[in-house]
Amino acid sequence: MKSSFLKKHFTFVFFIVFLLFSFKASAQKVRPIKSDQGEVVTMHSDILKEDRRILIYAPKDSANSEKKYPVIYVLDADNHFAQMVEYSKYLSRQDVFVIPPLIVVGITNTDRNRDLTPSHSNVDYFGKSDTTANSPYKNSGGNEHFFQFIQKELMPYVSSNYKTQPYRIFAGHSFGALTTINCLINYPDMFDAYIAVSPSFWWDQKFLLKLADKKLKAGSTLSKTLFFSDGNEDSSSPGSPFHTDVLKFDSLLKKRNIKGLDFEYMTYPAESHMTVPIKSYYDGLRFIYHQWQLPPVSDEKLNPEIVMKHYKGLSQKFGYLILPDEAYFNDLAQWLVKKPATLNNGIKLLEMNTVNYPSSSRAFTALGAAYVVKGEKQNAIASYKKASELNPTSNEIKSRLKELQK
Structure with a gap:
């Protein structure tokens, strides 16, 4: 009798507790987080003969709708656009303010191996040639057309539809970094500053290293800013010259003593090829704007x-x-x-x-x-x-x- 009563009492208490928790859970309000990541623009390119999907974030100043901003163009936007937007937002906040607010333009890919390579080659990272119809590099070597698209179609669109200052940054990773350095060498006036994260100098038997050696003359003038980096790419491919190639580029720039070129190279031994952009894009922005902050001065002397x-x-x-x-x-x-x-x-x-x-x-x-x-x-x-x-x-x-x- 006592056992039956206790069993019924326990069941009743459990039911009441269950109802209380159910009511509490159902009373919670769940709303999606709203994050201003900008807008998606689909534009047709007559140069590339295809539609291109562009991601654009523009800062807003409620007190000054006419305020203008520098622009950073980011390659491989599906991977790096959101990261760059958040860096721009945070680093330009009033309580941080180590860079100005930036318009971020992200260029997504259609044929990455075509657009982000400076020359045609069927040789892969491991030195193997693939001339079959299914070769991933069969359309490679499209940098020239890609630059024309950016300069003649994308940049005019951005300038016409957003409040832009005449200062542009070009940022890319891997093949994207190869593209930014190729642009610096061949079309330096397209941008004012460049960020190249783990450039794939291995491409086409070190095509771009050879080009840099040929075109970047000792004592020449190139009034631009360049930040480049690499991670520990060689750890996944023993014997790979990836890091050595980046060191060669750094050595070349130092030896040539190019006037006006403000550059910095950083290596991140603890980062892989795919994690190194996280640190590099932050450090790249900080390097470009390393003079942005007001020098230290006491409150009493500030005027x-x-x-x-x-x-x-x-x-x-x-x-x-x-x-x-x-x-x-x-x-x-x-x-x-x-x-x-x-x-x-x-x-x-x-x-x-x-x-x-x-x-x-x-x-x-x-x-x-x-x-x-x-x-x-x-x-x-x-x-x-x-x-x-x-x-x-x-x-x-x-x-x-x-x-x-x-």
């Missing part, structure tokens, strides 16, 4: 003169006018305004923003708030009036102005 001098240098290096980023220096200035010792430094930076961005209501609103902190009522009113003129629909600006005019 518009130091800032404008730095950005003048950036403008000269990258070849277009680069102003101090409005949002970044707005946030920095507001931090300085909170401390009495750096209040004036903050106000000067905000005044700099209004000069650099005279159509920004955000800049004048922030300056008005800083004048209030300092007790300069008339300057605050003047700044809020200007902000209201620029953004007449803002009730917040009107409210602040009304409060000051009492």
Whole structure:
């Protein structure tokens, strides 16, 4: 009798607990994560005689819809586009800000072995020739047409449909890296900077190494930026010259002492051919923009003169006018305004923003708030009036102005 009662009691309790957990589980809200990875553009290429699928991510600045951005073109987009977008987003965040925001253009493949090789060859990585109808390299050697597609069709499309600055980066891995270096050698003015991750110099009996040796003359001028790298490719193929070939290219560049060529080579012994892009693309972006950050300076000494001098240098290096980023220096200035010792430094930076961005209501609103902190009522009113003129629909600006005019 007692055993039967306990059995029934346990069954009832288990049922209640099951219901409670069921209700709790059903009450949870599950929503998909929204990630802005840009858009897919399908464009027809008359040069390649086929449709091409292009992935494009463009940053957005709600306070400045006319803001323009450098562009990075990424090969093998199915593998590397998302990675490059996230690097661009994170590294250009206001609390990081070691590179500018970038438009990322990813070029997906149709015939990779055709488009990403500089010469025709049927010889594979292991030196075996395949001249059969099924040879994977039967259409190889299409770099020239591929460059024409990028230069004459893709670049004009991007420039016409997105807010672009005249600074372009070309990034590729493996055959893609072979393509970027071939472009640097033969068509250097197509891009300003190049990232080549584990270039396949083995291709066609080291065709590109020989070409580099022939065309990159000692003492010549090539005002470009190049980052190249490799992993531990030789570990999977004992006796492979992969790493040796990349070292030869590095040695060639060093010996030729090419004027204006800013280059860096990095090797990653712990990475395979397929993992090395993760580190290389990050380091490549950091190398290209290694001067982007403002040099270390104390809050008490920071002023518009130091800032404008730095950005003048950036403008000269990258070849277009680069102003101090409005949002970044707005946030920095507001931090300085909170401390009495750096209040004036903050106000000067905000005044700099209004000069650099005279159509920004955000800049004048922030300056008005800083004048209030300092007790300069008339300057605050003047700044809020200007902000209201620029953004007449803002009730917040009107409210602040009304409060000051009492």
